Amino acid sequence: MNRRDFLKLILSLPLASVSIASLKSSKGYAMIIDVEKCIGCGRCVIACKIENGVPLELPISRTWIEGYLDGKKIVMNTKDNPFIKIKAKNGFFVPKLCNHCSNAPCVNVCPVSARFHVDGIVLVNKDVCIGCKYCIIACPYGATFVHPEEKVTDKCTFCYHRIRRGLKPACVLVCPTGARKFGELKEGSEVYEILKSKRFSVLKPEAGTNPRVFYLNLDTVVE
Amino acid sequence: MKTREFILISALLVLVASGLLAAYQMHFGTVIPIEPYESAVGNPWRLLVALYVFLVLIGTGAIASAGEILGIKELEPIIKEAILISIVTISVGLITIAVDLERIERAGNALLGYANPMSVMYWMIIFYVLELLFLILEGWFYFRADLLKQSEKRGFKAFISKLLSLKFLGGFFSKQNRDLDMSFAKSIGFLALITAILAYSNLGALFSASYIPLWNDASNPVYFVLTAITAGSAVLIFSTIITSWTTGKSDERKMKAVFLLGKLLLYSLFASSIFILWRTVIIGYPAVSYLASYSVNNLIFGKFALNFWFLEIFVGIIAPILAIIAGRKNLDALFVASFLSLVGIFAFRFDFVYAGQTSKQISGMSVTPPVHPLEAIFAVGAISLALLLYYILYKLLPMEVEHES
Numbered sequence: 192m193n194r195r196d197f198l199k200l201i202l203s204l205p206l207a208s209v210s211i212a213s214l215k216s217s218k219g220y221a222m223i224i225d226v227e228k229c230i231g232c233g234r235c236v237i238a239c240k241i242e243n244g245v246p247l248e249l250p251i252s253r254t255w256i257e258g259y260l261d262g263k264k265i266v267m268n269t270k271d272n273p274f275i276k277i278k279a280k281n282g283f284f285v286p287k288l289c290n291h292c293s294n295a296p297c298v299n300v301c302p303v304s305a306r307f308h309v310d311g312i313v314l315v316n317k318d319v320c321i322g323c324k325y326c327i328i329a330c331p332y333g334a335t336f337v338h339p340e341e342k343v344t345d346k347c348t349f350c351y352h353r354i355r356r357g358l359k360p361a362c363v364l365v366c367p368t369g370a371r372k373f374g375e376l377k378e379g380s381e382v383y384e385i386l387k388s389k390r391f392s393v394l395k396p397e398a399g400t401n402p403r404v405f406y407l408n409l410d411t412v413v414e
Numbered sequence: 415m416k417t418r419e420f421i422l423i424s425a426l427l428v429l430v431a432s433g434l435l436a437a438y439q440m441h442f443g444t445v446i447p448i449e450p451y452e453s454a455v456g457n458p459w460r461l462l463v464a465l466y467v468f469l470v471l472i473g474t475g476a477i478a479s480a481g482e483i484l485g486i487k488e489l490e491p492i493i494k495e496a497i498l499i500s501i502v503t504i505s506v507g508l509i510t511i512a513v514d515l516e517r518i519e520r521a522g523n524a525l526l527g528y529a530n531p532m533s534v535m536y537w538m539i540i541f542y543v544l545e546l547l548f549l550i551l552e553g554w555f556y557f558r559a560d561l562l563k564q565s566e567k568r569g570f571k572a573f574i575s576k577l578l579s580l581k582f583l584g585g586f587f588s589k590q591n592r593d594l595d596m597s598f599a600k601s602i603g604f605l606a607l608i609t610a611i612l613a614y615s616n617l618g619a620l621f622s623a624s625y626i627p628l629w630n631d632a633s634n635p636v637y638f639v640l641t642a643i644t645a646g647s648a649v650l651i652f653s654t655i656i657t658s659w660t661t662g663k664s665d666e667r668k669m670k671a672v673f674l675l676g677k678l679l680l681y682s683l684f685a686s687s688i689f690i691l692w693r694t695v696i697i698g699y700p701a702v703s704y705l706a707s708y709s710v711n712n713l714i715f716g717k718f719a720l721n722f723w724f725l726e727i728f729v730g731i732i733a734p735i736l737a738i739i740a741g742r743k744n745l746d747a748l749f750v751a752s753f754l755s756l757v758g759i760f761a762f763r764f765d766f767v768y769a770g771q772t773s774k775q776i777s778g779m780s781v782t783p784p785v786h787p788l789e790a791i792f793a794v795g796a797i798s799l800a801l802l803l804y805y806i807l808y809k810l811l812p813m814e815v816e817h818e819s
Contacts (some may be wrong), residue, residue: 302524303529322520324516326456337458343517
């Protein structure tokens, strides 16, 4: 370890230690997305749509990729990948999804208790949702939408139907570069060890939502 | 029925039917396979939400109750109108918001079985339903003596009066009964006033409790109560004058009440202008946050600028203030002022709902779809329904104030 790395480690310790301390108290599942590893292939978007019955051609998705290419934001949320047509000199990709906030605004505002936490995951009771769309308004991440066929609000569930059976979420499974890691936030687990050892960030920390989706190597504040 | 009345009712019925068809098409239609206004392609809350806010924030009932409780004699001649307008606008407002729900058939979930007391929206529903119930009760006690009196005559109106007054249960008209009814009406009016203030301010809080910079403002609850008073007085002035013109009956006491409401409208417009100034400056002040400034800039310089400066500020505030001040004791001026302020208030509701969402970060998703034709048709239908219901109730119920003399 050279002097530069040592100083980096020292500077990152207060931030990381505070975050790890708060993680210990929040059991349940979490996802880590390494922005440096994401190549914007869009397989996660398509896999998610197929797995969860979200129409492929419509610009709605439980997970989507934002490409920040030469300072311009481009979004992939259908089966078509817009990134392959663009020749950009600089850029990076940020996959996004429901942040499964511990302090979830959508859970708080729902007038019919259709949103609730299970194992740290925010789920939607589609038999109860009235489609008032207050959750869409309240979500700071734009991660919830109205399913055009089911006529209720829909969003990422970390593929709860899969993880209950010990499988990985569809997006994690198909990612060719391993940019997405998923698991329980408990000592010894892969996600816990990564968060313990690396600097990470969350989206819109100022919203005070305590997200369960953590980003590695995300230096720029993305919208 | 006179020809003019027949044409008016037919036109309103056609518009209401069109609105119904539009609502059906929005929910079950095959013309638009995907909801035209779902979050991915636009604002989640759109014209129907703006219309709902406009309708339920017509605080005539609150004005009536306040007038009754505070013993403002000048307002007594228009209390019946005020209660009726409130019942009609809140009912149509609740229908409007129910149509905006994606699953209209589950609307009852919000009241029964699945309540979330943490949700501001849950309390909004409770307060509005309670306000409506209290207003109906208050109205019933207020109207009962006159209904019993009317039921002694012959004809359809008498039959309706018998039914509404529950005369078959043994009620009869007497001065003592009327005084007792009035004291009941006053007590229930107090409850109606409290729930009205809770409902109006809660609706403001519903918008405040979000991450949308234009909405996330602690002054919303107070501002909503204030604009409810503005809207309430404007609607009452407008309806009383127009009813007097169409029926050809001019009641001096009602006109006195209208002039008092004119003063209330003037003061509330002054207060509104100060509120708007401060809200715009505070939310949009460059040092607050980029998104907050962006949302206000969008309102005052961006795509909502015409609505804001022309409809909200000029038509909705400056012109009515000038009309009231310049046309002292002039009914025509008051009529114009009330109409203009209603236009301005509707523009405010529209801009507030739409412009607020322009700053919402729905990644990669457009936030500028125009009003969909089906929404517009439904909105016109809903307003027509409110007018039709008020017209029918006004025709059937004993609206005269002879017992006051």
